[in-house]
Amino acid sequence: MSELNNIALKIIGNGKGILAADESTGTMTKRLQGVNIESNSENRLKFRHTLFSSKSMKTCIGGVILYDETIKQEFSSKKIPELISDTGAVPGIKVDTGAKTLANSSEEKITEGLDGLRDRLKDYYKLGARFAKWRGVYIISNSYPSKIAISANAHALARYSALVQEAGMVPIVEPEVLMDGNHSAEICLTKTSEVIKKCFEELILQKVDLKGVILKPNMI
Known part of the structure; x- marks a missing residue:
């Protein structure tokens, strides 16, 4: 696992950031159409x-998150991951397929994408x-995030x-943990702490090497 640790350190080392270039085709279409540019694979x-x-x-930049379309493309006969x-x-890749409504909940979400991963x-x-x-996406209200949502997404x-x-x-x-709502920063901190704690409990349970993991927390 030392190689994973080396990769993680290379991504975030020396104060470098991670470039999120994993916008979906739909999001990119809105962005390009906003400046009157046709959204096709070439322009994206x-x-x-x-x-x-x-x-x-x-x-x-220490790492770049790519979208499925982009990681398979070439520019001037050079593959995009090679260019990066x-x-x-x-080079990295977004692999989840989006947040869907959690069963037995009208508001909370569960992220999908494990099938065939x-x-x-x-x-x-x-x-x-x-x-x-x-x-994983969590919302804050008087009842949320629920233990079910916290547990399911952590798993x-x-x-x-x-x-x-x-x-x-x-x-x-x-x-x-989304900041939307009229709750205080203290409540956001409490809920975020609960979510992160559960995530690491699951990571340890499933024998994930924590030295080869990068946590991307939300702002409080």
Whole structure:
């Protein structure tokens, strides 16, 4: 697992950040149409290539989260993960398939994407990905986040993490407690602490090497 630790340190070392370039096609379409540019695979690639070829990539970015479409593309006969690696950053991939309504709850969410993940990770590794990202979403109210939502999402994050490490990659664990609502910062801190604690309980239970994990917490 020392190799996973080295990858994790390379991603976040020397004060560098992680570039999230994993916008879905729908999100990219809205962004491009906002400046009167047609949203097609070529234009989406050009937009992202502009980011990846920036001079600041080498000094500011340690990792880049890609979308399924982008990791399979090439620019000037060079694969996108290779282009990113040439800047010194680590290519990564978003692997969850989105948050869906949690059973027996009208408001809370559970993130999906575990079905077939092992095979997808093998393919992404071959394409050059060396880390992955999965986002769990939680809301705050008088009743939420519920123990069911906290437990279900923590379990999914841990299962995902175990599979990612099995594939030789570093998992980014993102349990995001949304700030929406009229609650105080103190309540947000309390709820976020509960969520993160449960996530690490599940990670340990499923024998995930914590030295090869990157936690992406929400702001309080």
